[in-house]
Amino acid sequence: MMTTIPDALYTADYVVTQNAGRDVIRRGALAVAGDTIECVGHADVLTTLYPDARRVDLGRAVIMPGLINAHTHVSMSLLRGYSDDKALQDWLQEDIFPQEAKLTPQLVELGARFGMAEMIRSGTTAFYDMYMFEDSVFHAADEMGLRAVLGESTTKFFPTLVARDKEAYFDLVRRYSAEWANHPRIRQAVVPHAPYTTTPELLRECRDLADETGALFGMHLAETPWETQQCLTEHHLRPVAYCSQLGLLRPDSTFFHLVDVNEQDMCMLADSRCAGVHNPASNMKLASGVCPARALRAAGVPMGLGTDGPASNNAHNMLREMYVSSLLQKVHALSPTVAPAQEVLDLATLGGAAALHAPYIGSLEPGMKADFIALDLSFPNMQPVHNMVSQLVYAASGAEVCLTVVDGRELYRAGVFTTCDYAALLEEIQDVLAWIRK
Numbered sequence: 434m435m436t437t438i439p440d441a442l443y444t445a446d447y448v449v450t451q452n453a454g455r456d457v458i459r460r461g462a463l464a465v466a467g468d469t470i471e472c473v474g475h476a477d478v479l480t481t482l483y484p485d486a487r488r489v490d491l492g493r494a495v496i497m498p499g500l501i502n503a504h505t506h507v508s509m510s511l512l513r514g515y516s517d518d519k520a521l522q523d524w525l526q527e528d529i530f531p532q533e534a535k536l537t538p539q540l541v542e543l544g545a546r547f548g549m550a551e552m553i554r555s556g557t558t559a560f561y562d563m564y565m566f567e568d569s570v571f572h573a574a575d576e577m578g579l580r581a582v583l584g585e586s587t588t589k590f591f592p593t594l595v596a597r598d599k600e601a602y603f604d605l606v607r608r609y610s611a612e613w614a615n616h617p618r619i620r621q622a623v624v625p626h627a628p629y630t631t632t633p634e635l636l637r638e639c640r641d642l643a644d645e646t647g648a649l650f651g652m653h654l655a656e657t658p659w660e661t662q663q664c665l666t667e668h669h670l671r672p673v674a675y676c677s678q679l680g681l682l683r684p685d686s687t688f689f690h691l692v693d694v695n696e697q698d699m700c701m702l703a704d705s706r707c708a709g710v711h712n713p714a715s716n717m718k719l720a721s722g723v724c725p726a727r728a729l730r731a732a733g734v735p736m737g738l739g740t741d742g743p744a745s746n747n748a749h750n751m752l753r754e755m756y757v758s759s760l761l762q763k764v765h766a767l768s769p770t771v772a773p774a775q776e777v778l779d780l781a782t783l784g785g786a787a788a789l790h791a792p793y794i795g796s797l798e799p800g801m802k803a804d805f806i807a808l809d810l811s812f813p814n815m816q817p818v819h820n821m822v823s824q825l826v827y828a829a830s831g832a833e834v835c836l837t838v839v840d841g842r843e844l845y846r847a848g849v850f851t852t853c854d855y856a857a858l859l860e861e862i863q864d865v866l867a868w869i870r871k
């Protein structure tokens with residue numbers, strides 16, 4: 434067997450692997466060759482094996498797989514805190530939609546860069562995004578170095594901000610497909626907004642477009658009981674059954690929210706082998722309801738974890754999202770034993786990989802992509818360490834992240850971003866206030 438000589442050897446007090454045995458290695462090490470993990474093991478052993486590799490000793494820290502934000506609208510960082518504490522439809526119609534109608538590609542790119550800086554700073558290495566002017570997000574992700582599944586979202590309300598009609602939207606998706614094919618980190622998805630903002634014909638054609646362009650398929654689904662009622666009235670089917678009838682439940686599909694789903698819905702999703710995403714903070718803030726994430730997993734639906742857009746969260750912080758996810762499931766079940774820390778960490782890593790249809794990320798094992806982060810354990814909230822997984826899910830805030838690596842490339846280390854001029858970005862984000870006033 435030919436082995437590759439690693440370029441770098443990262444060592445730390447702990448390595449959380451998320452491998453099949455869920456091993457946590459004391460005084461662990463990770464050997465990286467190019468964009469791939471070559472070896473994971475004890476620091477003493479790997480140091481002897483690879484004496485010539487560049488050494489990065491992180492000391493009192495934990496190395497773990499990069500977190501995967503499986504549903505967001507990254508550019509909505511522009512609208513973080515612009516409107517809170519309103520009912521979903523009022524929030525959308527009175528505040529969010531009127532602002533979004535004034536968006537430009539430049540603003541979307543600025544929001545994307547700023548949201549990605551937040552993700553990199555708080556330990557996210559991959560995300561699944563849908564928004565408007567998505568080519569701005571493609572460019573930002575390409576430059577910022579994150580791994581991503583990106584989709585230009587659409588509704589039936591043509592002309593939209595980006596397309597005068599359906600054909601223009603399809604052409605846009607085809608153009609992105611040609612432009613971004615074979616990118617090492619970025620993959621396209623076709624992402625109609627939701628059942629209640631589309632037509633059956635548009636959804637069928639979007640599904641065909643995904644097949645034609647080799648893109649993934651994603652959509653908001655069963656987010657609220659209101660959506661279920663609306664779907665029953667209009668189509669005489671619950672939202673999941675409606676999607677099933679349209680042929681949308683497929684192994685490359687990912688559905689976001691899945692709050693109002695019954696047992697039959699869960700079986701349909703599981704049988705079709707599509708993935709789901711739990712967005713606890715957004716569902717709580719907008720009072721949408723509680724996604725039965727555990728029951729969905731038990732039924733056999735691969736589940737990831739997402740923040741949703743930062744206008745309804747209001748963060749892109751997956752460490753915070755894990756904490757919220759566990760506590761919500763516990764209080765909902767009125768049982769402290771549900772959603773234990775390991776299960777929640779699985780959602781944010783291996784589950785995220787399933788939701789992004791990227792089986793080469795989510796754990797630290799030989800042959801996997803070198804997407805990993807490190808957290809500084811000298812923060813007072815991270816000591817003492819009785820159980821590292823508990824510490825990550827219940828105690829970490831995101832501020833402890835001291836290293837973020839994607840595809841073997843360091844995007845952030847010890848306070849410094851390597852793929853953006855953060856000071857300049859911070860100045861630029863002030864332009865948002867002028868856009869709001871316009």
Ligand SMILES: [Zn+2]
Pocket residue numbers: 504505506653689741742
């Ligand atoms: Zn969303």
